[in-house]
Amino acid sequence: MIEPKRAKPTKAEGRKAREIVRGRSSGVCEGCNAAATTEMHHRLYKSRGGHDTVSNFLHLCGGESGLSGGNHSGCHGIAHTAVGEGRGWSVRSGYDPAIVPVLFPDGSWWRLLEDGTKELVRAADAFEFMELIHVRGQK
Numbered sequence: 001m002i003e004p005k006r007a008k009p010t011k012a013e014g015r016k017a018r019e020i021v022r023g024r025s026s027g028v029c030e031g032c033n034a035a036a037t038t039e040m041h042h043r044l045y046k047s048r049g050g051h052d053t054v055s056n057f058l059h060l061c062g063g064e065s066g067l068s069g070g071n072h073s074g075c076h077g078i079a080h081t082a083v084g085e086g087r088g089w090s091v092r093s094g095y096d097p098a099i100v101p102v103l104f105p106d107g108s109w110w111r112l113l114e115d116g117t118k119e120l121v122r123a124a125d126a127f128e129f130m131e132l133i134h135v136r137g138q139k
Contacts, residue, residue: 014052020116025059031075031089033105035061039076043100044091055098055112058089085135088126095133101126 009017018040029035039062044050062076072080079089087103101109101121109126110118121129 009052017052017054017057020054021057021059024054024112024116024118027059029061029075030058030102030104031060031078031087035074038062038074041076041079041089043079043089043097043102044093044095048093050091050097053097054114054116055096056091057112058102060089086130088130092133092135099129100133101129 021040022037024030025037027037029037037059039060041058041060042050042052043056043058050056058079060075060079062072062074075089078084078087084090085092088101088109089103091097091100097112098114099111101111103109103126107123109121109123111121112118
């Protein structure tokens with residue numbers, strides 16, 4: 001559950017992770033499945049030690065950068081709230097994004113894998129995990 005120390009990805013590895021995530025999303029917001037993606041969101045914020053890895057990225061909709069957009073609007077804005085944390089869109093310090101499940105628009109929970117695929121997580125297991133790490137999962 002607690003994230004082990006990992007080497008920071010190189011810039012080339014970060015670019016490759018972004019490319020894989022763009023493929024996973026097909027340019028459609030992974031939060032709402034209704035809007036085009038505009039933001040590559042770090043689930044474990046960079047300010048909290050998050051890296052540019054596939055399991056740490058969600059491809060989300062949001063506004064243009066600046067106060068009217070970016071982290072403040074669309075699903076990217078939601079990801080920066082308690083609601084977003086409850087959906088696994090944001091991860092608390094010390095936890096590994098690779099094991100924290102993510103709620104997708106169809107109501108299913110998934111773990112994001114480094115190869116760009118997803119592993120289905122039973123809803124009951126996702127809720128139990130989120131309670132274990134003291135985050136109230138969205139039902």
